[in-house]
Amino acid sequence: MIVSLFFTLLLASHAQTPAQVKSEEELMRESMVSISRQLGVNCTTCHNPENFKSDKKMEFKVAKEHMKITQGLIDLGMDGKKGPKATCYMCHRGELKPKYQEVIPAF
Numbered sequence: 001m002i003v004s005l006f007f008t009l010l011l012a013s014h015a016q017t018p019a020q021v022k023s024e025e026e027l028m029r030e031s032m033v034s035i036s037r038q039l040g041v042n043c044t045t046c047h048n049p050e051n052f053k054s055d056k057k058m059e060f061k062v063a064k065e066h067m068k069i070t071q072g073l074i075d076l077g078m079d080g081k082k083g084p085k086a087t088c089y090m091c092h093r094g095e096l097k098p099k100y101q102e103v104i105p106a107f
């Protein structure tokens with residue numbers, strides 16, 4: 001699962017002592033709460049609440065792609081060691097559809 005490494009890294013800033021090692025399920029839940037906050041959405045924006053494994057929603061599919069992209073940026077060195085660490089928030093800024101095109105003023 002691509003996601004487990006990503007989430008481990010996503011949550012690495014909340015460093016844990018060995019005594020507090022969390023279950024995979026807990027980590028998944030925390031990372032889901034975190035990405036929801038970073039996008040300013042609820043679980044149901046991406047999930048069918050009757051089946052969280054379902055990948056039918058467009059938002060779910062895009063989120064999965066963007067998790068890969070975010071992990072790719074971390075792997076390429078945007079890992080928070082010397083500078084910023086790639087997160088959803090970096091681009092999304094608390095919005096599901098971040099404005100991403102430069103606004104060029106018409107003089």
Ligand code: HEC
Nearest residue numbers: 002003032033036041042043045046052053059060063064
């Ligand atoms: C921005 C979209 C998005 C939001 C919001 C989101 N999720 Fe997810 N969630 C995903 C994606 C994509 C995966 C699949 C990751 C993978 O398989 O690599 C996933 C996986 C999961 C899984 C694991 C399902 C399985 O395969 O066993 C659970 C459980 C889950 N999410 C719960 C939640 C909960 C609870 C919330 C709200 C707190 C939430 N998610 C919010 C996109 C989202």
Ligand code: HEC
Nearest residue numbers: 035059062063066067070087088090091092096097098100
């Ligand atoms: C490098 C910048 C960048 C990063 C990092 C990023 N996104 Fe995105 N994301 C975008 C842009 C740009 C859009 C397109 C907005 C639009 O279509 O208007 C978008 C769109 C989406 C959408 C679809 C929204 C819609 O309704 O059309 C989802 C869901 C999403 N991103 C989830 C995520 C998640 C979850 C993460 C973190 C794991 C993430 N993104 C990280 C730039 C990014």
